[in-house]
Amino acid sequence: MTEPSLLTPVLSANWDEHQPWTLDTYRRDGGYDGLRKALAMHPDEVIQTVKDSGLRGRGGAGFPTGMKWGFIPQNDGKPHYLVVNADESEPGTCKDIPLMYANPHVLIEGVIIASYAIRSGHAFIYVRGEVVPVLRRLHAAVREAYAAGYLGKNVLGSGFDLELTVHAGAGAYICGEETALLDSLEGRRGQPRLRPPFPAVAGLYASPTCVNNVESIASVPPILNKGVEWFRSMGSEKSPGFTLYSLSGHVTRPGQYEAPLGVTLRQLLDLAGGVRAGHRIKFWTPGGSSTPMFTDEHLDVPLDYEGVGAAGSMLGTKALQIFDETVCVVRAVLRWTEFYEHESCGKCTPCREGTYWLTQLLTRLEHGEGTEEDLETLLDVADNILGKSFCALGDGAASPIQSSLKYFRDEYLAHFEHGGCPFDTAASTAWATTAPASTGAGAHS
Template sequence: MTQADGNEPEEYRPDPLTPVLTRRWLLPESWTLRHYTELGGYAALETALATDPADLVSLVKDSGLRGRGGAGFPTGMKWSFIPQPKPGEERTEANRDAPQFKPKYLVVNADEGEPGTCKDTPLMMADPHSLIEGCIITSYAIRANFCAIYIRGEIVHAIRRLHFAVREAYEAGHLGKDIHGTGFDLDIVVHAGAGAYICGEETALLDSLEGRRGQPRLKPPFPATAGLYAAPTVVNNVETIATVPSIVAGGKDWFRTMGRERSPGPKIYSLSGHVERPGQYEAPLGTTLRQLLEMAGGMKDGIPLKFWTPGGSSTPLFTDEHLDVPLDFEGAAEAGSMLGTTALMIFNETVSVPWAVMKWTEFYEHESCGKCTPCREGNYWLAGILRRMNEGRGTESDIDTLLDVCSNVLGRSFCALGDGAVSPITSGIKYFRQEFLDLCDRQPTQADDRGPAVLAGAH
């Protein structure tokens, strides 16, 4: 892997062996405009502003970039859904309320709140200008003049870094009126959320931005035609937008040299839990956990792997049998899970699966917005049953009850939070059913004062 030295030629083209998204992270004061421009920052913006917006949309579409927020929807295709006036079409009194003549908006989803997910926060801390440059290019491509970055309110340090970077971009002429003399105007607002996990769902995020309680909207209409303030809106994840400048700089063919055919490009994998060196690891899509563990120094203290999540707590669990599953959108799905946000939580043999599943379910119980009955009531009962089982007061029929409740939540909740909440339960029972049965057999006695944590096998 080559090391960038800050002396790249004026027409910088990334090398496939060079880190793309994380290449500036270890530099002193990497978050500053000076260091960003030293390593080719804002050169892609000059290229983009000299390109027709429709050609930028086609470039991103042809690159194969897919959303890095969990769903993996093709980014260029999402951009192409924004209605634009046809050549020669003019706004009149009769069509003035048509979507193509409404303002266009870009909203960046930086509300990183799912257990295990921790890639966007370090990106905004270490390299906020990559996000800002991506916002400017994306806004130009979809003809938007306003961008909102919706960031999780608890990460105050990242909010301050982002505010500082936005201010630097304004002072340098990258934001504001008549950017670089092109006549393109763009304002960016950094909006701090209030700590609701549900606002990571794009329509709940839009409601929150508009000053309402964050709850998911009925779709259709989709944000592409009726998003922020009922106007056409693109909602993309931080990592997705931060990837755009490198595609403009390097081109679609270069981007496709990394990853796999249907899931190209680099990806930030977040490793947490029982590994020697937890943290963020950039690698091509399709990298396996076995390879990532080698990069992270292996399992902590040499204790063998037991189970892990490929994409955060809302993705079905994997076991040590899945070490060689290609971690891209197709590979994870073919193995029975989802790539999600590539938040790999690694658990060794000391951890009880029912205990871990209970803790995740308690999170979803707390974070359910309450709008729909399956999620609101289902997570309440699932958490209650799991707590009772982990206290050693379960029965064998509880397992069937858990699966029955899960089936009534999956596919029936208003948004994907309900679907994600049942994933660790159903997959946990699928792979570790005996652990749940063992809890049913175990009855606490007065002589056993070790507490529910030990009874659950938690360490």
């Protein structure tokens, strides 16, 4: 096993090179070698290779990528589609956009390999419409790939045909949910579909469809090129490989850190220069705002799917948002909840009504106008959303509320005692410094 404290630049290896987004630079670093090896194999062999590697989806759920490809039925007489979910919208998540901007060809190569494996003749990359520079760069890279014979008819003389479309979404967080994305791609309003049928059976245009995250697909070419054993030499047994961790917030050097799965936040903070000078970590998210928050007590939790899950949260998109002792937890949770209320598609009652009432309750509490009884109401509403809404957006809205009350109940109570947010008063620094241990306001060592 690779020592988890060491960075493992693979996807980000060429980001600091001159014009890493060009085809010439990508091929100089071994680009499209994995595709050539894949095309020399039977499609089922490619799927088995990805299964053997243990690659898990990098979009949040961590579902095995090869297994997902294997769900696509064969010899059914229907067209098959590959859809790359590049609608990165989770608050705190910022790994797919820089990956596509700096190294679009690794994604395109992965798309071709995945399409070949599932026998897809048409693939789509669904990109968040606001990131115009990324869209332009992807379009330019796709044109280069067509001109070089990697896309279109008879890819590299293999007899395999593939068309690739880059599609700009219309800016809705809900379209990050795979079935809502498919509806949006078909020209309809982006709303989650009832399942079954699942996309592997009836997805885009009612045909078998595989939906994968950007990083999941981009991780495939190195696996084909360097082998299963190389990939499994990094990370842990059940969560092998490398991944991008996005550090943001109160960090000395925020950014993307590519490391083996299983690295800890303490190790990543050491690489990032720690929490900003003169401050200490108070709470953080392991996978974006939709995952239950952690405190300084969790600095040594292995950041893989099993480790984070055992500690009571989810690895999600590995969006590590770091907050120091100057931040009011109630206010942070309120801002997140306002986002989820705004982005709810309104299709199901628990999420549509529940996020509205969560926002009302949190606004009252943040202004010091609530009561301790409101905390129980808050938990009750969150419980009526969690696991009962049509898609995971409702779960994402409930998770930070439940976890913040678990670790920072004293801070909620302090709002009542101060008649408002204690961080807005002259005594706020003193209150934060003397806060009980249960607030998780310990120092980062």
